[in-house]
Amino acid sequence: MGLTGLEIYKQLPKKNCGECGHPTCLAFAMSLANGKANLEACPYVSEEAREALDSAAAPPIAKIIVGRDENAYELGDETELFRHDRKFYHETAVALELKDTLSKEELENCLQKIKGLKFTRVGLEYKVQFIAVKNETDEVDVFAKTVEYVAGKTKLPLVLLSENPAAMEQALKIAGKDKPLIYAANEENFEKMTALAQENDCPLAVKAEGLGELAELVEKITKAGHKQLVLDPGSRSISRAIADFTQIRRLAIKKKFRPFGYPIISFCTETDPLAEINQAVAYISKYASIVVLKTLEKEHLLPLLTWRQNLYTDPQVPIRVEEKLNEIGEVNENSPVYVTTNFSLTYYSVEGEVGASRIPSYIISVDTDGLSVLTAYADGKFEADKIAKVIKKVGVEEKVKHRNIVIPGGVAVLKGKLEEESGWNVLVGPREASGIPSYAKSKFA
Amino acid sequence: MKLQVLKEKYRAKVQELVLGATKEEGGTRSCTVTVGGDSCLPFHHFEGEVPNRPVVAMEVTDIKPNWNPKLLKNFEDVFEKPGEWARKNVENFGADLIYLKFDGADPEGEDRSVEDCVETLQEVLQAVGVPLIVSGCGNEEKDNKLMEAIAEAASGENLLIGNAEQDNYKTITAACMVHKHSIIAKSPLDINICKQLNILISEMNLPLNKIVIDPSIGGLGYGIEYAYSIMERSRLGALQGDKMLSMPIICTVGYEAWRTKEANVSEDEFPEWGTQEERGVLWEAVTASAMLQAGAHILVMRHPKAVELTKRNIDQLMQPFSYE
Numbered sequence: 001m002g003l004t005g006l007e008i009y010k011q012l013p014k015k016n017c018g019e020c021g022h023p024t025c026l027a028f029a030m031s032l033a034n035g036k037a038n039l040e041a042c043p044y045v046s047e048e049a050r051e052a053l054d055s056a057a058a059p060p061i062a063k064i065i066v067g068r069d070e071n072a073y074e075l076g077d078e079t080e081l082f083r084h085d086r087k088f089y090h091e092t093a094v095a096l097e098l099k100d101t102l103s104k105e106e107l108e109n110c111l112q113k114i115k116g117l118k119f120t121r122v123g124l125e126y127k128v129q130f131i132a133v134k135n136e137t138d139e140v141d142v143f144a145k146t147v148e149y150v151a152g153k154t155k156l157p158l159v160l161l162s163e164n165p166a167a168m169e170q171a172l173k174i175a176g177k178d179k180p181l182i183y184a185a186n187e188e189n190f191e192k193m194t195a196l197a198q199e200n201d202c203p204l205a206v207k208a209e210g211l212g213e214l215a216e217l218v219e220k221i222t223k224a225g226h227k228q229l230v231l232d233p234g235s236r237s238i239s240r241a242i243a244d245f246t247q248i249r250r251l252a253i254k255k256k257f258r259p260f261g262y263p264i265i266s267f268c269t270e271t272d273p274l275a276e277i278n279q280a281v282a283y284i285s286k287y288a289s290i291v292v293l294k295t296l297e298k299e300h301l302l303p304l305l306t307w308r309q310n311l312y313t314d315p316q317v318p319i320r321v322e323e324k325l326n327e328i329g330e331v332n333e334n335s336p337v338y339v340t341t342n343f344s345l346t347y348y349s350v351e352g353e354v355g356a357s358r359i360p361s362y363i364i365s366v367d368t369d370g371l372s373v374l375t376a377y378a379d380g381k382f383e384a385d386k387i388a389k390v391i392k393k394v395g396v397e398e399k400v401k402h403r404n405i406v407i408p409g410g411v412a413v414l415k416g417k418l419e420e421e422s423g424w425n426v427l428v429g430p431r432e433a434s435g436i437p438s439y440a441k442s443k444f445a
Numbered sequence: 446m447k448l449q450v451l452k453e454k455y456r457a458k459v460q461e462l463v464l465g466a467t468k469e470e471g472g473t474r475s476c477t478v479t480v481g482g483d484s485c486l487p488f489h490h491f492e493g494e495v496p497n498r499p500v501v502a503m504e505v506t507d508i509k510p511n512w513n514p515k516l517l518k519n520f521e522d523v524f525e526k527p528g529e530w531a532r533k534n535v536e537n538f539g540a541d542l543i544y545l546k547f548d549g550a551d552p553e554g555e556d557r558s559v560e561d562c563v564e565t566l567q568e569v570l571q572a573v574g575v576p577l578i579v580s581g582c583g584n585e586e587k588d589n590k591l592m593e594a595i596a597e598a599a600s601g602e603n604l605l606i607g608n609a610e611q612d613n614y615k616t617i618t619a620a621c622m623v624h625k626h627s628i629i630a631k632s633p634l635d636i637n638i639c640k641q642l643n644i645l646i647s648e649m650n651l652p653l654n655k656i657v658i659d660p661s662i663g664g665l666g667y668g669i670e671y672a673y674s675i676m677e678r679s680r681l682g683a684l685q686g687d688k689m690l691s692m693p694i695i696c697t698v699g700y701e702a703w704r705t706k707e708a709n710v711s712e713d714e715f716p717e718w719g720t721q722e723e724r725g726v727l728w729e730a731v732t733a734s735a736m737l738q739a740g741a742h743i744l745v746m747r748h749p750k751a752v753e754l755t756k757r758n759i760d761q762l763m764q765p766f767s768y769e
Contacts, residue, residue: 082681084674119717121666121707211768212448239764243491247768250451274750277727278734278758285738299719302707303665303727307735310670345667352706356714434704 003053005033011049012042019043060253061261064203064228064289066093066130066181067157073129075230075289076263081249087314090263092284093129094305095159095292099136100146107146111153113296119305122348123321126305128156130181132292133171135162144170151175159183159265159292163207165192176200181290183207183265184232190217194224203228205265210234211247218259229262230290236269238282245287263289273297277304284308318370319344325394326351329360336361336444337396338406338429338436339387341368341376349433357440362399366390373408384417391422409435450768452492455684458484459742460654460691461497462627464542464605465576471601471625475574478541480657480742481693486680487740488762498763499737501752502578502745503540504699505530507557507565508549512747513709515722519749527565528572535573538749539756544578545569550591551582559591563598570599578605578695578745580629589616596620605629605657605695605743611642618649629695631659634668636675636682636690643689656692657743664701664708665732672696676739696736699747702729730754737762 009029020041022028031037032053039045039053063077073093080086096117098110111131119126133150135143143162151158151174158180160171168182177200184207185193197204206221206229208214214233221229231248235241245264251257266288270276273295280291284307295301313319320342328351340350342365354361366387368376376382391397391405403424407414409431419426430439461482466472478500485493505527510517523530527545534540545566549557569577579595581588592606593616600623607629609617614630621628630646632639639658647653658679662672682690702708708728711721718724729751733744737758746752 082674082677083670084678116717211450215448237764237766238758238761239488239490239766242488242762243766243768246489247450247491254451274723274727274730274754275757278730278754279761281731281734282738282758282762285735297719297723298717299721299724300727302718302724303731306666306707307669307731310666310735311673313670315670315674349667349706432704434706 003033005030008032008053011045011053013044013046015044017044055258058261060256061249061263062227062229063090064230064263066159066179066203068177068179071155071157072179073157078249078287079253081253083311084315087316088312090289091308091312092288093290094280094301094308095130095132095290096128096296097132097134097161097292097294098146098150099134100139100143101136102146104149107149108153110296111150114154114156117296117298117301119298119302121302121306121309122319122344124309126302126309128301128305130159130290131156132159132161132183135160135164135167138164138167140164140167140170143167144174147171148174151178157181159290161292163189165189165196168193168196172196172200172202176202179203181205181230181265183230185217185221187213187217190221191224194221194226197228198224198226203230205230205232207232208234211244215257215259218262222259230265231260231262232265232267236267238279241266241283241288242286245283249287265290265292267291268293273300276300280304281307285311320367320370321347321365323365323367323390323394325396325399326363326365327360328354328363329358331360331362331399333399333401335359335400336406336440337364337400337404338362339364339366339391340408341366341371341373341382343368343370343372343376346372346433350436353433353436354440357437357444359440359444361440361444362396364390364394364396364405373410377411377414382411384414384421387414387418388421391424450491453485455484455493457684457686457688457691458482458494459680459683459693460656462654462657462693464578464603464627466601466603466625470603472603473570474576474602476576477603478576483680483740485684487738490764490766491768495763497742499742499744499759500541501539501755501759502542502544502743503534503538503752504544504546504745504747505534505569506549507545507547507562508555510548513703513725515725516703516748528568531569532572535575538752540575540752542575542578542743543569543573544580544745546580547582547591549582550584550587552584552587554582559594562591563594566595566598570602576603576605578607578629578743580607585613589613592617593620596624596626599626600624603627607631608659609642609646611638611645614642614646615649618646618651621655622649622651627655627657629657629659630692631661634661634663634671634675636678639675639679640687640689643692647689653688653692658690658692658694659697660694662696662698662701662732662736664705665728665735666707667701667705669701669732669735673735673739676736676741680740693742694740695743695745696733696741697745698733698736699729699745699751702732702751703747726750726754730758734758
């Protein structure tokens with residue numbers, strides 16, 4: 001949605017001086033339009049032109065950073081309404097809420113649980129991003145103490161939930177240096193909250209009841225000079241949230257409506273944790289950049305984080321693993337050898353089941369351009385001569401004494417040809433990865 | 446400030462399709478179920494009509510299913526009696542429809558005869574008043590024989606019969622035509638094949654409002670995002686007037702969710718994944734809610750708790766909302 005080269009050209013000095021490294025202003029304008037040059041390179045551009053170009057060239061949704069250094073997390077900077085049009089870029093941050101009514105022991109317990117919320121699946125690590133500390137008591141000191149305790153015990157960035165500027169001020173004295181998200185500026189407190197956000201250089205959430213009120217309040221705050229914002233249109237029911245979030249995203253991307261060019265924060269209201277997860281699925285699917293929820297249980301968060309990862313996967317690129325000889329467990333020269341494709345879902349399903357068989361084994365992941373077994377076979381990317389070459393290439397013949405290799409049951413037809421090409425004895429394994437443990441027990445135990 | 450919201454105007458709608466037939470309509474169902482008819486993206490009540498809520502069909506198999514014991518225990522008093530199982534799904538767990546799957550017909554398994562399967566169908570039809578979806582064992586030859594017999598035995602009931610696939614659709618389509626049933630057109634996660642199959646079936650003169658699309662979803666964590674985008678694209682296609690993508694969509698949520706490792710492994714094996722029971726329920730419920738966001742109309746499900754969560758989710762998604 002950026003400007004075209006010609007639109008940019010109109011704003012340039014048209015001196016064709018070449019000092020920017022481009023032969024002409026028009027060439028420079030074309031490079032700018034393609035994102036391959038920076039306006040700073042032009043020493044003669046006027047202030048008005050710079051402002052006009054900056055705002056027109058800015059992304060439709062600003063990138064907002066919460067937290068500092070290695071814990072900084074980027075939100076927003078999205079360009080699409082549908083993931084199939086390109087992709088979604090910055091995964092929704094999951095923020096877990098802790099209230100300042102909790103005792104020290106309770107807080108400690110919760111923080112321990114949060115520490116344990118790291119999941120490894122299909123070679124990826126899933127994590128939660130923020131801790132949201134809520135000023136439920138409305139007491140300034142209690143909030144500050146809670147923030148102090150939490151900040152001392154976690155490296156996760158904080159979201160500070162209080163609409164009381166006095167409480168926010170105290171909390172920021174403790175945690176402000178680590179760039180927490182301030183939640184929230186509303187119609188009454190926005191002047192004080194904006195000042196606090198500016199003093200501490202922190203992102204500020206803007207909360208209003210409805211889209212029109214939200215746009216108005218955002219404009220007041222940006223006029224005061226603060227532009228690190230996050231939006232809350234006050235929607236708390238799923239049906240309205242889908243409508244409001246869709247409008248915010250649409251207006252930002254299709255109309256470049258500036259007040260809505262910021263990430264969205266959403267709050268789950270369901271009290272049953274399972275229903276809360278379902279509510280969060282809707283918010284993550286429909287454009288929320290932060291979702292605040294209360295459950296801290298692994299079995300609740302793993303499905304949610306899995307959905308987030310799925311949604312934000314690049315639709316153009318099949319996720320794949322490297323072509324190599326993988327060692328599962330303490331392998332030796334008698335360990336079984338399996339072969340599969342390098343589509344990561346396929347590979348990790350096989351790896352998980354081979355691991356579950358508790359028999360240390362090798363798995364060869366053949367590069368099939370990230371296609372699954374049957375798709376790769378149909379596409380000529382998982383054939384006997386190729387597999388035979390990979391067997392040689394990965395050096396498995398130096399690692400094991402035997403010459404038995406297990407192929408997926410779905411491509412049993414490869415057996416004869418592969419034996420001929422590789423000189424190995426080919427065993428036909430189960431069709432589904434889930435059959436591997438019992439297969440392995442009967443063959444190799 | 447009065448803000449000008451941005452409403453999309455679409456030219457067309459998703460087909461509206463009726464499942465089941467009452468006595469007056471030539472069947473024996475106590476009610477019918479209507480799906481589809483949407484004139485906007487999923488649950489965009491602010492700019493279009495969502496006339497019918499998405500529905501949940503609960504699965505019943507003709508033989509004892511090979512399910513996770515924690516899932517199966519919800520049905521332990523009924524899983525050998527498909528009729529009672531179906532009734533329990535409707536009366537206790539709120540199923541809108543019954544999805545009857547003939548796993549027992551598989552020649553490589555129990556190889557139940559066509560006559561026995563038809564008897565099971567009759568048993569289920571008598572046990573419940575809701576409309577039925579029936580699906581075969583996956584063996585083409587056997588399924589063709591079975592579905593011909595089922596279509597005839599339940600003539601006039603307006604079943605939803607599956608699965609027609611690109612290289613095996615004629616027999617089932619013909620059976621649906623003759624005996625006035627609807628058909629599931631199943632394509633392997635591919636929008637072009639999906640469309641092509643709808644064309645082939647409609648060329649045999651089965652009306653468009655008798656076809657349901659099964660895009661072959663993946664389970665959560667296992668390629669569900671491919672289905673998500675195909676469903677979003679096909680809804681956009683339908684709204685822009687592509688008739689061959691305009692059918693309601695069925696998703697086999699329970700089957701896909703419960704064959705994942707994450708739904709099934711115990712906490713002892715994977716302590717970092719938490720308790721199995723709620724993890725399994727959520728694996729199914731999250732698969733369902735993600736598919737609802739992409740435009741699913743019929744969700745085929747298994748666990749009663751996951752069904753309860755999904756129905757609650759649907760209630761909330763169906764709350765009207767407008768900017769007027």
